[in-house]
Amino acid sequence: MSRLSIILLIAVLLSALYLVRTQYESRALTTELDHATSEARRLEIENDRLDVERRAQATPKRVEKLAREQLHMRTITPAITHYATLPSQGTASTETVRP
């Protein structure tokens, strides 16, 4: 009887120690998960920020300014546009502007 009690006592002690260890490990993993989650969020935010920045570099206002000032381009009109119809959209346009 007393021997059984001792065995059980040891088992309880071991299980308690194991619990402590598991708890410790679980906390370490939680910390790691938390770090990874916040890193993911940080990257997501960074991505959003870069998206905005990319757009800010490509706004019509900026594009027009660069096109006009640096590349000396001008606004197009139908008079200087050649329109081509894709063959799949009905009959192909035969009207072409020849030199």
Add this chain to the structure above:
Amino acid sequence: MSSRSVQYTSSPLLASKTPIWRSQFIVACIALGFLGLVARAAYVQLIGNAFFKRQGTVRHVRTLDLPANRGRILDRNGHILASSVPVPSIWANPESIDRDPEKFKALAKLLGMTQAELEKKLSDEDKNFVWLKRQVDESVAKSIEDLKIKGIYARKEYKRIYPEGEAVAHVVGFTNVENIGQEGIEREFNKDLGGKPGSRRVIKDKFGQVVEDIGEIILPEDGKDLQLSIDSKAQYFAYEKIKEAVISNRAKAGSVVVLHAQTGEVLAMTNYPSYVPDKRGNLVGEQLRNRALTDTFEPGSVMKPFTIGLALNSGRVTPNSVIQTAPGSMVLTGTTIHDSHPHGALTVEQVIQVSSNVGTTKIAMQMQPQEMWETFSQAGFGQKPPIAFPGVVSGRLRPYKTWRPIEQATMSYGYGLSASLFQMARSYTVFSHDGQIIPVTLLKSETTVSGEQVFSANTASQVRKMLQMAAGPGGTGMKAQTMGYSVGGKSGTAYKQVGKTYGSDKNRKYRGWFVGMAPIEKPLIIVAVMLDEPSNGRYFGGDVAAPVFSEVVQQTLRMMRVQPDIAVKPMVVTQLEKESL
């Protein structure tokens, strides 16, 4: 006596001189000690448990807010019009701040305030949280951090960024520092964009790291992205053109509305003066107003097509019926109605083309006030446009029962009622969409819609032809013509009411506008342009607004990849013949 018989127990050396009670006392003390421990343990775990648990919670359990991202606002092609990015905000703990005068001076400079202002903010030492400046630049925050002042901290906050700036400011609106929409789409759809913040309860260890979650995590619901019907390119172009026109005509303000004539989508809606949403330092109401939706005025000649349309639709006239408008004026119940100059006999088509008030009145007086009121109402006059946007006005259209004959006459050519530019643009869907007034939207929806039938498809087509004549040779809106695309539309000019009168000859103020559509056979877009108080000599809608219409139509149709429907003399410069060497 033998020494062997000595009894050790009675040896005087071993005989204890200490009384037995002392050892018993020690045992009792130790027992008491243990008892004390047991009592303490019982107190901690049973009696005072709640208190200790609370203390533990206070020290290690934290509720973390999980902020929801505010949704982005996108244009019809998915370009960002508004998005949130985190920026640092500077706060201080006045209780524990290190008040070094040298560092304070540098800090005040970085925050862009005087030292006195800074001292004032930090004067209440009972507080342990004071915002010093919210949403500062990353570089400023870095410099402040480098000062290493105790008690000064930075935390991340979300700030709205509007890459398209002033061109789309009136449509998108803006949020305040708490990320709540204050104007425009940001305000109207604040709930959808905002999302719902979540939270989680965690245990943190002494290093501040999360070691355990307690209970359920409430995940944040991010705000939804909102895709508008606005085309940022068309919007930008319209803004640039109206800006140019306002400046060159020395006008007070101007607006442009571009509608998709088949889907009812708003492709562009812009006003000048505008503002840069990111820098709202010295904003005034003048800049903030979305005039296209909030300012109403008498639509003038823009109404004539509705009067004529009703007469055509009810079979009272045909496009070729002749109306005598000589001598260019008529008297109705004591009031004289004038044309700009006498025209003589005109066909109904020509009445619209030359914009004759007398001709329109003669046709209108054949009709009942009730039918005119019904047609105008159906076309959206006196009604709030069905569009989700803050501050939309309904304009004014009085009930027909109170119309006197002279009022019926003036209303037939657009005076005595009022509407916003947006309402006028929308009302013209009646002519562009086979007689139906279609619902309009600021959100992308590429489906063709149908609406209430106001006129028959045939009437709509007849009126379109008249609108084309009005914007053609001999019409009032000739400057609306544009290279490559057939257009039709009606110009309008009005004296602005100054106080109770229309002002004397010297200080008259005008407003000029143009509403039209293109390509005229099967319209794809409706464009409305308005200039408020042009004061550079020219003020007729056909002179100041029609040229803006022309450019906006051409560029918008080009961006929509619409092939020109009228012949253009090509000016494509091809390669020259090589010079012979």
